[in-house]
Amino acid sequence: MSGKYYKEFIKGVxxxxxxxxxxxxxxxxxxxxxxxxxxxxxxxxxxxxxxxSNVLVSMIRxxxxxxxxxxxxxxxIATLVTVVDMVMHAYVYEIYKVLGLFIPLIVxxxxxxxxxxxxxxxxxxxASFFDGLGIGTGFTISLTVLGMVREILGAGKxxxxxxxxxxxxxxxxxxxxxxxxxxxxxxxxGFLMAGxxxxxxxxxxxxx
Amino acid sequence: xxxxxxxxxIIGSIFINNFILAKFLGTCPFMGVSKKISSSIGMGMAVTxxxxxxxxxxxxxxxxxxxxxxxxxxQIIAFILIIASLVQFVEMVIQKTSPNxxxxxxxxxxxxxxNCAVLGVAILNIQEGYNFIxxxxxxxxxxxxxxxxxxxxxxxxxxxxxxxxxxSFQGVAIVFITAGLLAMAFMGFSGMKI
Numbered sequence: 001m002s003g004k005y006y007k008e009f010i011k012g013v014x015x016x017x018x019x020x021x022x023x024x025x026x027x028x029x030x031x032x033x034x035x036x037x038x039x040x041x042x043x044x045x046x047x048x049x050x051x052x053s054n055v056l057v058s059m060i061r062x063x064x065x066x067x068x069x070x071x072x073x074x075x076x077i078a079t080l081v082t083v084v085d086m087v088m089h090a091y092v093y094e095i096y097k098v099l100g101l102f103i104p105l106i107v108x109x110x111x112x113x114x115x116x117x118x119x120x121x122x123x124x125x126x127a128s129f130f131d132g133l134g135i136g137t138g139f140t141i142s143l144t145v146l147g148m149v150r151e152i153l154g155a156g157k158x159x160x161x162x163x164x165x166x167x168x169x170x171x172x173x174x175x176x177x178x179x180x181x182x183x184x185x186x187x188x189x190g191f192l193m194a195g196x197x198x199x200x201x202x203x204x205x206x207x208x
Numbered sequence: 209x210x211x212x213x214x215x216x217x218i219i220g221s222i223f224i225n226n227f228i229l230a231k232f233l234g235t236c237p238f239m240g241v242s243k244k245i246s247s248s249i250g251m252g253m254a255v256t257x258x259x260x261x262x263x264x265x266x267x268x269x270x271x272x273x274x275x276x277x278x279x280x281x282x283q284i285i286a287f288i289l290i291i292a293s294l295v296q297f298v299e300m301v302i303q304k305t306s307p308n309x310x311x312x313x314x315x316x317x318x319x320x321x322x323n324c325a326v327l328g329v330a331i332l333n334i335q336e337g338y339n340f341i342x343x344x345x346x347x348x349x350x351x352x353x354x355x356x357x358x359x360x361x362x363x364x365x366x367x368x369x370x371x372x373x374x375x376s377f378q379g380v381a382i383v384f385i386t387a388g389l390l391a392m393a394f395m396g397f398s399g400m401k402i
Contacts, residue, residue, distance in 0.1 A: 023236075023239060023380060024236070025236075026232075026235040026236050026238075026239060027232050027233060027234070027235045027236065027324045028232075029235075030232045030235055031231070031232035031233075071292065074288060074289075074292060075285065075289075078284050078285040078288050078289075079285060081284055082281060082282075082283075082284050082285060085284065086281065101233075101328055101331060101332065101335075104283075104284045104327070104331055105233075105324045105327060105328055105331075107284055107288050107327065108288070108321075108322045108323070108324045108327050109324075110236060110322050113322065178392070181395065182229060182230050182232065182391045182395070183229075183388045183389070183391035183392040183395065184388070185232070185388070185391075186384045186385065186387040186388030186391055187384070187385055187388035187389075189384045190377075190380075190381045190382065190383070190384030190385035190387075190388060191381070191385070193379075193380060193381040193384065194374075194376045194377045194381040194382075195376070197375075197376040197377070197378075197379070197381060198376040201375065201376065
């Protein structure tokens with residue numbers, strides 16, 4: 001039994017990774033990943049909304065008439081996002097300021113509505129919980145990786161620690177500012193995807 | 209009414225703070241419907257239409273309903289409801305009045321509800337404290353900037369079809385890098401002072 005839930009979880013991280021495979025939720029992926037810590041924070045905020053919305057949608061799936069299910073899900077998600085928005089405003093104000101507009105925009109993140117419609121509306125509460133956990137974790141990992149690459153290249157730091165300066169010395173290291181500016185987001189994601197494609201092709205050849 | 213401020217908003221939203229390339233709002237349709245110029249023009253028109261109307265209606269609702277009754281915390285819920293029903297309504301009106309336009313925009317209209325640019329501009333207008341005219345102008349200009357970026361990318365992608373691309377970069381990877389270069393070009397506007 002637990003093996004099934006583990007499968008739901010692990011599929012979200014790799015096989016159905018929302019960012020690199022399904023290409024969902026691109027706006028926050030590109031918009032907030034100028035540093036690793038922002039990526040983690042955005043990923044976690046989305047993860048929480050995703051898990052709660054998956055569980056709630058799965059709980060009420062038998063009571064909602066089929067015709068109005070999408071508006072009902074949207075209302076549910078908007079309520080959850082409002083709660084997250086208020087909690088973050090109250091307790092982690094620094095991160096709230098940086099993420100800014102992208103917190104209310106979790107409402108229109110296609111991952112959440114997509115999982116509600118494609119998974120939670122058809123599956124039990126526990127399975128939906130693990131599906132949300134898996135997809136959310138996959139999203140968080142992607143955002144963190146993207147944030148880490150951009151922060152190292154663009155600022156020479158990792159989680160705020162001056163990592164490149166320690167490694168090669170301050171005079172030899174010149175950060176490429178463009179990587180933490182908007183163009184860097186597109187370019188980093190493009191190269192990461194090309195890298196993933198390359199690994200996939202190699203594996204494919206080995207199998208043959 | 210201060211014309212120069214309006215002008216600054218228009219240039220700012222179209223070029224300097226382009227919605228897609230500088231603010232990352234509406235990246236999903238940017239990647240999804242930029243394969244052909246014709247469909248990107250359709251999407252651009254539909255977004256312009258909805259974004260302009262949505263900006264003004266959300267502004268009215270916020271300032272005359274949410275604020276007087278102290279319901280500011282309902283902002284996100286109210287805005288998404290307004291946008292979703294507006295999209296439905298626009299779809300019905302266009303279907304009845306102009307079947308040709310409906311054929312051109314039809315497929316794209318439902319997609320707009322989950323376009324973060326629409327909700328994004330509504331929230332931004334409130335945050336910036338714009339008045340009614342500035343809000344409408346900002347919504348329109350933002351949408352025009354969105355359409356311009358979308359159409360440029362579609363043009364490049366049509367050419368990419370015929371060029372040789374390394375195997376790992378084929379598909380979305382090269383599109384992201386193209387968008388990055390486009391964003392770099394648009395950064396040239398960022399030094400502009402109005």
